[in-house]
Amino acid sequence: MSAIQVKEMAASIKSAISVSGLTVYDLSGIRTRITIGDGPILMPNPNGFVTNLNIIQDSLGAGSLGGERSTRYTLNYTLFYSAVSEGGLNFSVYNLMVAMAVDIIDAFVADDDIGAAIDIEPRIVRVGAVYDPTGNVFHGAEIALDILEFL
């Protein structure tokens, strides 16, 4: 049985996803603080990166008898587009942020064969104010990736 490839998936996503102007981080790049001017960043959400991980029994057999299994889980990312307070309460970039969130989804739709994933279904969970780990607020989006892996 193959090991669940969550850590490797984050690295594969960093390598595979290319959106103009966006920097994608994997688990080794999680920032505690995102500063004004860092630019659009897509970062694993450290407070809930992996959710809803389930093991699915595909066939008979267990333990030493083997058996086929799959796993489904959700990887949660946050798009930090620009600081809300940049130049005052700044909503002038809101439309650009929404466009980038959609571009990220499009990138996953175009390539859902990333790393160990058999299937990737991207979702925009929410668009609006997002917070870095130190509480700074940004225009951004919460993006979830529902992943199927064969084990």
Add this chain to the structure above:
Amino acid sequence: MSKTHEKYSRLYVDGYHLSAHVLTVGPLVAEHEAEAQACLNDAVKAVKAIGHYMPSLGAINGLFDNTATTGLHTLHSAAGGGHDVTYAIGFGAVPAAGDPIFCGRWLQVDYIPAPAVGGGALPAVLNFNNSAYDFENGAYPQSWGRLLHPSGAETAVNSGTANHDHGAQTTAGGFGILHVLAGNGTATFTIEHSDTNADANFDAGGAVVTFDTTDVSSPFSEIKAIATGTTVERYLRWQIALGTATTVTFVMGFVRGR
């Protein structure tokens, strides 16, 4: 990889690649008629397969698509005709040479656009009968075979090695299935066999199946059966001889007799 996901399957019908219009295919059924008169307390030690083997394509669940020439509605809204079908199943990738195919010719008995469930795109269902319809398949009650040439264009003859190794020779004939998706001019298609996996041996062994149709200027399909009892060597490869055509995009498979 020992298991797969349906996203790696591909459906070809009558020379048209329908995967982008189809959600599910099947269930793919292979069953024999069996004696139904046994009672619960009869000492039935074995069920003898009698009558016909009845492979069934089941149903094609697709999208109601009115695209000219290639849409499901355009091609299949008139039920009642027979169709050559190849359903190729890839493992972790698009179907490749050697992957399983379920193929044959079946009668489309209906065409049923239905209300969309959950507010999605309008679906359409095509049901197929479970008998070997209008096809030499009556001599070959099998539908599971192997893909020899996945969808792709060829501009020259095949001088490579086997596209499928069956492991051993068989002596029960079989049938080839061909879908030409695009091309120009004329070309001849064959399936070559050999007991040795080398180009020269295939050239010497010659064709075990020669398809009849040569005009590749528009999509077409063909099922070509060979005589029952024909020896089919262990190794098989696709072959093409370009006539006036300079490129042909096609899918080819073979089902061995048993």
